[in-house]
Amino acid sequence: MRDSDLALSVLQDPAFHTGKSTFFGDMLPSRTAQTALGRAVRNVMRAHLPAYRQRLPEAAAELGPVSQWPQAGPWLVYRCTADALMHPDAPSELHRLVAKAVKGGLTARQPHMWQRARVEALRPALLATITEHVRIRRTEAATAGEPRDVLDAVVGASPEGTTDRTMTDLYVLLLQSIVGNVGYALAWSLLLAGLHHPPGPPWPWPTESLVREAARYRPFVWMVGRPVPHALEFGGLPFERDTILSVSPYLLHHDAHRWDRPELFRPERWDEPGEPGPYLPFSSGPFTCAGTAVAHSLITEAVTALAQGARLTIGGGDARPLVTGSVLPRPFTLRRTPTSAVETQATEGR
Ligand code: HEM
DSSP states (O other): OOOHHHHHHHHHOGGGGSSOOTTTTTSSSSHHHHHHHHHHHHHHHHHHHHHHHHHHHHHHHHTOSEEEETTHHHHHHHHHHHHHHSOTTSOHHHHHHHHHHHHHTTTSOOSSHHHHHHHHHHHHHHHHHHHHHHHHHHHOGGGGSSOSSHHHHHHHHSOTTOOHHHHHHHHHHHHIIIIIIHHHHHHHHHHHHHHHSSSBSSOSSOHHHHHHHHHHHSOSOOOEEEEOSSSEEETTEEEOTTOEEEEOHHHHHTOTTTSSSTTSOOGGGGGSSSOOOOOOBTBOSTTOOTTHHHHHHHHHHHHHHHHTTEEEEEESOOSOOEESSSEEOOOEEEEEEEHHHHHHHHHHHO
């Protein structure tokens, strides 16, 4: 659907939100259960933000002077959220398998067949081990208290009757949202900043505006769908009940009638007066992403940490999106040169 107003009405009209959100599919029995789970996970991640901020400088240093992106994005986010995803007392085998899956590319649908095959090879052991652990956690009294991690939130908020395996699938879905969506959005922010400005920082934009504009220019989730609630006519066309109407945040973010020069990457637009155009990197309406604010903080904190005391230079990337299930950046390298080294080079060059 290309018409912005029509598209927004699909995402905002209560008629299209009578049932459950497609994000969770049929894994949960009701919309109430979906909302409760979304909130529980969001709360775990929100509570983890101070620890995340603390972990970032060390994890950024671990990337080394030259890192390979976009895969470094999910990896960095994973390194700094690992304790919230799976608390440190969980079996080490479980930590090992989750880390391996993140490294192997489970974080998003990968562009190449060989990458997807690698993910599928990792999946059975990962799912079996998490499912076994879910079974144990369900019997533990600990799950009755405050959730210690995202898995506790899933176990605690899933209604009675949810199978161990479904809880595992819910956990993996959320793991992908947290580590993958945030990690790739981080990669886009760094790539676009580097392509549109000489090595920085300083960049001429606040980090907030940079992250916001990157999510406008290259929204990681480029398509969201809603089932048609009953046979109806929409935009002059007839639709059968349950037909999926898809709205593209990507197209709406590039609507020349609603945005000033949308084809340009201009973080400064967020600091100019006037209403922005339709902006929905986290969707819009009743089924909006439950982690919107947390995700935005995770990305901006990571950009800030990577830029702290270093000059960032991008190598080999371009801004064309790789459209798989989502919008991935093409491979690029990130060079982090400590600012002290940059100053020494400048002094020596005088
Ligand atoms: C850059 C990062 C992220 C992006 C781009 C993103 C995007 C989205 C989008 C577009 C949807 C809605 C899909 C639809 O309308 O059908 C969604 C749903 C959701 N997201 Fe995110 N997300 C991100 C990070 C997160 C994080 C960090 C969390 C958890 C803390 C999270 C939890 C959820 C949940 C629970 C839903 C389902 C909401 C519901 O149905 O009530 N997301 N996300």
